[in-house]
Amino acid sequence: MVERQDVEFETDGNVTLRGWLFLPDQPGRRPAITMAHGYAGIREHGLDRFAQVLADAGFVVLVHDHRGFGASDGEPRSDVDPWRQIADWRYAISYLENHPAVDASRIGLWGTSYAGGHALVLGATDRRLKAVVAQVPTISGYEQGLRRVAPDKVADLEAVFAEDERQRFAGKPPATQLIVSPDPARPAAYHAPDAVAFYTQAVPEGVHWENQVTVRSGRAARMYEPGQWVSRISPTPLLMVVALDDTITLTDTGLAAYERALEPKRLVTVPGGHFDAYLSQFETSSAAARDWFLSHLSGKD
Numbered sequence: 001m002v003e004r005q006d007v008e009f010e011t012d013g014n015v016t017l018r019g020w021l022f023l024p025d026q027p028g029r030r031p032a033i034t035m036a037h038g039y040a041g042i043r044e045h046g047l048d049r050f051a052q053v054l055a056d057a058g059f060v061v062l063v064h065d066h067r068g069f070g071a072s073d074g075e076p077r078s079d080v081d082p083w084r085q086i087a088d089w090r091y092a093i094s095y096l097e098n099h100p101a102v103d104a105s106r107i108g109l110w111g112t113s114y115a116g117g118h119a120l121v122l123g124a125t126d127r128r129l130k131a132v133v134a135q136v137p138t139i140s141g142y143e144q145g146l147r148r149v150a151p152d153k154v155a156d157l158e159a160v161f162a163e164d165e166r167q168r169f170a171g172k173p174p175a176t177q178l179i180v181s182p183d184p185a186r187p188a189a190y191h192a193p194d195a196v197a198f199y200t201q202a203v204p205e206g207v208h209w210e211n212q213v214t215v216r217s218g219r220a221a222r223m224y225e226p227g228q229w230v231s232r233i234s235p236t237p238l239l240m241v242v243a244l245d246d247t248i249t250l251t252d253t254g255l256a257a258y259e260r261a262l263e264p265k266r267l268v269t270v271p272g273g274h275f276d277a278y279l280s281q282f283e284t285s286s287a288a289a290r291d292w293f294l295s296h297l298s299g300k301d
Helices: 045-057 082-097 113-123 141-148 151-169 193-199 216-221 226-231 251-260 281-298
Strands: 002-010 016-024 030-035 060-064 102-112 128-133 176-180 187-191 238-243 265-270
Touching: 002 045, 002 082, 016 045, 016 151, 030 045, 045 060, 060 082, 082 102, 082 113, 102 113, 102 281, 113 128, 113 226, 113 281, 128 281, 141 216, 141 226, 151 216, 176 193, 176 216, 176 238, 187 216, 226 251, 238 251, 238 281, 251 265, 265 281
Parallel strands: 030 060, 030 102, 102 128, 128 238, 176 187, 238 265
Antiparallel strands: 002 016, 016 060
């Protein structure tokens, strides 16, 4: 049996992050896994299913919302700063280290999509982690931007970024835009039908998710290159889950990044697009993560 608790912890600037802690009913200190969602996602966007699989396998699992999203504090809201999220995630690792149910020598990290990129950075730079899973990870914001924004639209996008900088210098709050829209004429981070369906999925009553993100989050995303860290993750074991028709974080960049990674590593591919890793291919992707953590956080290495 697994108990799910609501928990919170403080990060830099006295910002409180909130999440779930899954505690398996097993004796002694347990290995633990810290998890978080991707670009503008919240834990109610399907992460409980992954966490439950891991907790049923005997892991303590912490799932937190990034600052400015979901139940976590932080201003401005809906602002995606990858390096701020990475710094906050180190506090989640520390939270687990200090929890009485956790064996601090056996902590792993699972990140997906944008946070899959964070998983690569953290795997390369935080040796407290003993195993890492990066599911459909962002590898190159530059490459993603080349394919997501038509060449004749780049100048208009850069003009929006520049105007946001001027307005913030003048004391205005960061400008926002939609995360998803089915209307290609409306500015949004994603227009693809599968992205619209995923982000606008029903969430439990009382849970707040707003379809907006700061404009400057888009600039940050286009500058973010977590794939540069992949060769530095070793000797920490790395599992990458790559969707074979991923047009969001891009199949080819994911496969190329895996080739640059050093052992120990494992690649699991799933058919379908980016969001199939959460949906139609959930059984495969969640089992791969579970088995990877069982292999490398067992305490027998």
